[in-house]
Amino acid sequence: MKMRRLLIIGAVGIAVIFFAGQALAEPITINWWHAMKGARGEVVNTMIKAFNDSQSDYKVVGSYKGNYDETVNAGVAAYRAKKQPHLLQSFEVGTQTMMLSGAIYPVYKLMKEQGYNIDWKGYMQPVLSYYMNANGDLMSMPFNSSTPVMYYNVDLFKKNGIAMLSKTKPITWDKLGEITAKLVKSGVPGGMVTGWQSWTQVENYSAIHNIPFATRANGYEGLDCELAINNPKVIHHITRLKKWADDKRFVYAGQKFQGPKAEFIAQKAGVYIDSLSAIAKLQKAVKDFKWDVAPLPVESWMKEPQNSIIGGASLWVFKGFSKKEYKGLAAFLKHLSKPEMQIYWHKETGYFPITLKAYETLKNQGYYKKYPFKEVGIKQITRRIPTKISRGLRLGYFIQIRNIINEELELVWNGSKTPKEGLDNAVKRSNIKLREFEKIYKK
C-alpha cells in the first residue's frame, strides 16, 4: 500500500512539474479583435509585435474582424457562445451597450487589481471622459480617437482674396457664411460640405456651445434621459445650413465621408468638415491644390467655446478569463499607452496620442512645427476642461438615434420638412428608442 501511495504521489509530482514546465514555456495567448485594416492594421500589428518581442510570458494575437459593426457583432456572438476574445475594439456609439452588457471587466478595475497605479490625470481628459462611468471611473481603454475639424482649399481661398484661417482661434459661423458666399460667387459649385452630419453638425455643435444633446447630462446620469436637440440654438443652426443649402453655400453629399470628401477633392466645395482622420486620406488623394486645417466654427455669442467631442473606438476587456490572462492584458494595455507607442500611433494614423506625455514629447521634438495641421484637433479638444455637457454622449440605441437624426436631416435638406419639424420628429422618434432601451435594463 505504501509503495502504491508513493508511486501515486511521485506520478502526481512529476505531472505537476511537467505541466508547470509546459505552462512556463508556452506563452499565454491573448486575443484582440479589432476593426483596423489596411495601413492602420499594419500599425496595429507593429504595436502588437513590439509587445510580443518585449517579453515571453504572453503572446497577443490581433485579428481583423471587419468594420466596427461587424467587430462588435463578432464580439457579441462570441460572448454568447462563450468564446469571447480577451480584448474587443468597439466604436464610441456602442459605449452604453458595452458598459451595461454585464460582460465586461472595467479597465480601471483591471489595472488597479493587477497592481498598475495609473495616474489617469496624465491622459487627455476629453478622450477619457467619453469612456468613464458616472463616478468618473474608466470603463474601457481609449484606442483610436479623433474629432471633427474644418479643411479648406488654400488655393481657392487665395484666388478669392480670403485670408488664411487661424489654427487655434475658430472663425464664427457668420464668417464662414461670408467665405462660402464668396466661393460660390466666384464659380465654385459649392461652399462647404460635411461628413457624418449628426456627429459634426449636431453632436459636436452642441458640445462646443455647451448645449445639452440629451437630458440627464447627455445620458451619463440615467437611462431615463431624453434627446434635447430640438432646442432653439440647434434649430437655428440647422435653419442656417438649410438656407445655405438653398444658395449652394452648403452642399449635402451623403451621410458618411465618401461623398463630401469627393466633392472637396474635386474642388467642387472649398470647405470640408470631417474627422481629423481624413488628413491621411487627403494627403494621399489631393495632388492639384493646397489645403489646410482649421478648428470648427463657433457662434459669435460663444465667447469661450468648449472642447469638441471625440469619435473613434476604445478597447473593452471581457469577463471570464484567468488571473494570469488578465495580468497579460493589463501589461498589454500599459504597453499601448506608452509614450513611444502613442507617438508612433499618432504619427502614422493621425489619431490622438492619448497621454499628455506623448503629446509633450511630440511638441518638444518640433513635430507640430513641421506638421502644424496635426495639432488643430488636439488643441480643439483640450482648449477647455470638459463640462458635464461637453464630455461626451451616453445613449442607448445610439446607432439607431444617429440614424434617425441623419434621416430627419435629409428630409430637412430636401425640403420635405422644416428644421423644427425635422428636429422635433428626431427627438420624438429617438425618445421611443431610449424608452425601449431603458426597459431592457430596468431592474
Added chain:
Amino acid sequence: MIKRSFFSSKFLPYFLILPQFLVTATFFYWPALQGLAQSVMRSDPFGQHSTFIWLDNFIALFIDPLYLKSIGTTLFFSASVAAVSISIGLFIATMANRALKAKAVIRTMLIWPYAVAPAISGILWLFLLHPSYGVVAIAIKRWLGLDWNPVLDGKDALFMVIMASAWKQISYNFVFFIAGMQAIPGSLIEAAAMDGASPFRRFWKITLPLLSPTLFFVTVMNIIYSFFETFGVIHMMTQGGPGGATNILVYKVYQDGFIGLDLGSSAAQSIVLMTLIIVITVLQFKYVERKVQYAG
C-alpha cells in the same frame, strides 16, 4: 412511360432524405424557430437579460408610421423591380430568339450580369450614378439638364436602386424566357404568319400564352429576389436613405438587428417579412396561376 422505383427496406427512403432533412432543419427550421422565440422577447445584445413581452415588439412595429411606410416602399420597390426586369428580359429574349449571327456570343453576353453579385452590381451602378463622382450622373446633369441627386432626392434614389436591382435580374429572366421560347413549336408561329398575323399579334396571341408558365415562375422568383437579395444593392448604394426613401424591409431588419443590436424588434420584423412573402406567394399561386396554361 413513368419509371417506378421500389425500396426493399422500409427505412431506406427515410435514410436517403436524412441529409437533406438535416440541412433544412439546421439552416432553416431551427433559426426560424429561434427567430420566432426572439420576436416575443425583449433582450439585451449579450443575452444576459431576457423578458417575455407577448406581442409588444409587433405592436411597436405596427404603430410606427415609418414601418408601415417601409412596407409600402418594399411593395412598390419589388413590383417595380419585377416589372422592369421581366419586361426588359422578355423584350431582349424576343429579339435574341430571332436567327442572328453570333447567337451564342450574344446570349452569353446577355446572361453575364447574372454572375455579378448584388453588392458588386450596386457598386458598379453607384460609380455611374453617384452625383459626386458618377460618369452617367454628370452626363444626366449636363446634357439632360436634370437635377439628378439620389443622395438627397428620395425618388431619384428609389429609381437608382430599382434599376440596379433589376439589371441583374434581367439576365436571369432572359435565360428562362429564351428557353421557354425555344420550346414553342416554330410551326405555330409560321402558320400564324401565313395567315397574315403581324409580329406583335403573333407575340401576343401565341408566344405570350405559351410562355405563361415561365412568366409565372419568373414573377414569383423576381418578387422573392427583390424582397431579400436586393439587400446588397441597397447596402452599397443608399443604406436605406435619403430620409428612409429606400429603406426596404429586409434592410431595416439588418439595420435594427445587426447594426443596432435590437434583436427583439429585428426578429419580429423578420417574422412579418416572412409572413408577407408567404402571403404574396400563396396569392400568386391562387389567383395568377389560374391563368397559366401549362399545356400547349
